[in-house]
Amino acid sequence: MEELLRVLTLALGELLAPATAAYALAAIGLNVHFGYTGLLNVGQAGFMLLGAYGFGIATISGAPFWVALLIAMAAGTLFAVILGLPTLKLRGDYLAIVTISAAEIIRMLGRSTLFDDYTGGSAGIRGGDYKGSFQELSFLPDGRTMIGPLEYLNNGSDSWWTRLFAWSLVILALVVVWLLTRSPWGRVLKGVREDEDAVRALGKNVYSYKMQALILGGVLGSLAGIIFVLPGAIAPDAMGRTMTFWVWTVMLLGGAATLFGPVLGSMLFFFVYMIVRAGMRTDVMEFLPIPTQNVDHVAGVLVGVTLMLIVIFRPQGILGNKKELALDAR
Amino acid sequence: MPDEKTVNENETGAAVPGGDSQGAPAPSETAKRAGRDLSHVAPEVGVAKPDAILTARGVQRRFGGMTAVDVDYLEVERGAITALIGPNGAGKTTFFNLLTGFDRPNQGEWSFEGAPISHKSAARVARAGMVRTFQLTKALSRLTVLENVLLAATKNPGERMFASMFQPLWAATEARNKEKALEILERFRLDKMRDEYAGSLSGGQRKLLEMARALMTDPTMIMLDEPMAGVNPALVQSLLGHIQDLRDEGMSVLFVEHDMHAVRHISDWVVVMAEGRIVAEGPPGSVMKDQAVVDAYLGAHHDTDLGDDALLDPEVLARLEAEEEKR
Ligand SMILES: Nc1ncnc2c1ncn2[C@@H]1O[C@H](COP(=O)(O)OP(=O)(O)OP(=O)(O)O)[C@@H](O)[C@H]1O
Numbered sequence: 001m002e003e004l005l006r007v008l009t010l011a012l013g014e015l016l017a018p019a020t021a022a023y024a025l026a027a028i029g030l031n032v033h034f035g036y037t038g039l040l041n042v043g044q045a046g047f048m049l050l051g052a053y054g055f056g057i058a059t060i061s062g063a064p065f066w067v068a069l070l071i072a073m074a075a076g077t078l079f080a081v082i083l084g085l086p087t088l089k090l091r092g093d094y095l096a097i098v099t100i101s102a103a104e105i106i107r108m109l110g111r112s113t114l115f116d117d118y119t120g121g122s123a124g125i126r127g128g129d130y131k132g133s134f135q136e137l138s139f140l141p142d143g144r145t146m147i148g149p150l151e152y153l154n155n156g157s158d159s160w161w162t163r164l165f166a167w168s169l170v171i172l173a174l175v176v177v178w179l180l181t182r183s184p185w186g187r188v189l190k191g192v193r194e195d196e197d198a199v200r201a202l203g204k205n206v207y208s209y210k211m212q213a214l215i216l217g218g219v220l221g222s223l224a225g226i227i228f229v230l231p232g233a234i235a236p237d238a239m240g241r242t243m244t245f246w247v248w249t250v251m252l253l254g255g256a257a258t259l260f261g262p263v264l265g266s267m268l269f270f271f272v273y274m275i276v277r278a279g280m281r282t283d284v285m286e287f288l289p290i291p292t293q294n295v296d297h298v299a300g301v302l303v304g305v306t307l308m309l310i311v312i313f314r315p316q317g318i319l320g321n322k323k324e325l326a327l328d329a330r
Numbered sequence: 331m332p333d334e335k336t337v338n339e340n341e342t343g344a345a346v347p348g349g350d351s352q353g354a355p356a357p358s359e360t361a362k363r364a365g366r367d368l369s370h371v372a373p374e375v376g377v378a379k380p381d382a383i384l385t386a387r388g389v390q391r392r393f394g395g396m397t398a399v400d401v402d403y404l405e406v407e408r409g410a411i412t413a414l415i416g417p418n419g420a421g422k423t424t425f426f427n428l429l430t431g432f433d434r435p436n437q438g439e440w441s442f443e444g445a446p447i448s449h450k451s452a453a454r455v456a457r458a459g460m461v462r463t464f465q466l467t468k469a470l471s472r473l474t475v476l477e478n479v480l481l482a483a484t485k486n487p488g489e490r491m492f493a494s495m496f497q498p499l500w501a502a503t504e505a506r507n508k509e510k511a512l513e514i515l516e517r518f519r520l521d522k523m524r525d526e527y528a529g530s531l532s533g534g535q536r537k538l539l540e541m542a543r544a545l546m547t548d549p550t551m552i553m554l555d556e557p558m559a560g561v562n563p564a565l566v567q568s569l570l571g572h573i574q575d576l577r578d579e580g581m582s583v584l585f586v587e588h589d590m591h592a593v594r595h596i597s598d599w600v601v602v603m604a605e606g607r608i609v610a611e612g613p614p615g616s617v618m619k620d621q622a623v624v625d626a627y628l629g630a631h632h633d634t635d636l637g638d639d640a641l642l643d644p645e646v647l648a649r650l651e652a653e654e655e656k657r
């Protein structure tokens with residue numbers, strides 16, 4: 001019983017964890033791409049890693065926190081422009097191929113010895129090297145705080161301060177995306193998603209709208225990358241294809257083209273993921289023929305199966321509109 | 331041309347043909363003008379028009395070895411309804427795609443309102459005032475009917491990314507657009523469907539929605555690719571009325587249509603394409619009797635008039651077909 005409570009507490013902790021916020025933010029960005037504009041970005045982790053590098057390297061070079069943040073956003077913008085320029089005029093699949101390979105290229109370059117002095121190669125960048133300026137910003141008093149069953153340090157890496165900042169950023173992103181998508185601008189994006197040529201025939205510069213969407217979603221991805229590395233370190237191999245795959249799962253789980261879908265999806269995803277992983281390690285589950293060292297692999301398999309089940313049985317996600325989706329199944 | 335945009339007061343006020351009301355409204359000044367202007371034009375391929383809004387020269391489009399479009403010279407009269415007809419595969423849609431920037435020609439150029447637009451993108455052609463609809467309709471499925479039409483409005487400051495975040499900057503424009511959109515929807519009898527997803531509309535309703543969307547852009551010239559296909563016959567009559575109203579409001583209309591009766595009923599000028607080339611043009615009455623046209627449609631050796639009501643009769647058609655096969 002006590003063990004189950006412990007598992008539940010761990011899972012509850014996941015609801016507020018900085019990583020959950022990071023995935024939510026990355027999925028909000030991906031939702032701008034895919035959910036609202038229909039752009040197939042299969043390299044969101046590339047934007048995240050680039051944001052993390054941009055922030056980390058700028059901070060280490062002496063940039064103040066907000067400047068480093070802007071540099072990360074600029075890196076995301078530049079990446080979006082480079083990927084979008086040649087592909088957004090072509091059919092959608094080209095963007096998919098280019099984003100997945102570009103994300104891998106960023107990771108490979110990061111972990112190579114070429115830029116060792118900046119990226120630290122495959123070992124990455126230690127958290128301590130770039131977290132200072134962020135933690136100094138905290139206005140929370142030192143010490144520990146317990147809220148409900150959750151207790152963390154007020155300041156530091158895995159702290160309330162990090163959570164406060166991360167979720168504030170998520171809320172800010174939600175507000176911006178809400179303002180944009182309810183506007184005529186958002187309506188054009190949805191038009192592009194439905195049929196580019198129809199929108200073109202009405203005199204809109206489709207290419208430019210797609211580029212704007214790609215940049216917006218990419219910048220949100222870069223910011224998500226910063227949040228992701230604030231409690232830990234920058235490790236390129238932790239931000240690869242698996243990460244992109246999880247961001248997609250999170251977005252589809254919550255519901256593409258819905259405002260809160262990405263946030264709900266991320267919370268639910270990590271809540272359940274923790275229950276599965278921690279749960280399989282408890283004595284209660286001893287009857288399962290899964291050795292402890294394989295628990296993470298099994299959990300990974302379950303994530304994949306979940307994604308397949310969502311796409312097959314509830315393609316609109318949790319918050320999505322069934323009626324809206326039915327129109328597609330013609 | 332001082333009176334192009336002059337709107338006939340009596341006409342527009344009551345421009346909502348209640349439905350199956352037969353007979354075209356009495357021709358307005360503009361209509362009469364177009365009719366009069368074109369009545370002195372010789373019915374010859376490539377003939378110059380008194381006031382051309384669109385002029386195409388040497389337009390060719392080849393797909394592999396096959397030449398889909400090969401138009402030497404064509405002028406389309408301003409403020410008139412011009413029909414583009416021709417058998418399946420004649421190249422009408424391809425020609426439309428070229429003119430509106432959705433396809434690139436192998437050679438040729440054309441100008442719209444005196445300015446060359448042959449190398450402009452589709453969006454810029456539309457912004458120049460030449461707006462089209464598609465033969466295979468493009469309803470924006472997961473947008474509502476009203477949103478479909480609102481999307482078409484031009485010069486909405488809310489469509490700029492940064493301005494869009496501040497509603498006061500675009501709320502007024504949006505409200506005005508909405509009023510106009512509802513008016514247009516009412517004209518096409520789609521107002522009751524305004525909040526339905528466009529994807530749930532029937533094929534005929536989508537045709538109407540697409541036309542509504544095109545009109546929302548306030549085009550100078552509207553290009554309709556088979557606007558009547560799939561539309562309920564009772565509504566066809568009022569649709570024809572709408573198209574005439576557009577002309578009477580000063581808009582130029584170029585439309586592709588297979589329904590010869592519709593063509594004969596409303597067009598001021600008919601252009602006939604076959605195998606990529608323009609084989610005839612002229613006023614509807616004479617063109618449909620033209621031997622080259624009859625040949626293109628019904629095969630050689632018929633002296634039937636395409637506008638002949640007898641062609642509506644399946645028996646007559648079957649007989650014609652049988653005759654053709656015997657040869
Ligand atoms: N993208 C393409 N690739 C290859 N061939 C094409 C393409 N588009 C059109 N064609 C060919 O060009 C010819 C003209 O086609 P088009 O669609 O313009 O005819 P149409 O006059 O509009 O016919 P319909 O009345 O049936 O709509 C056809 O033979 C068609 O097969």
Ligand SMILES: [Mg+2]
Pocket residue numbers: 422423424465555
């Ligand atoms: Mg066609």
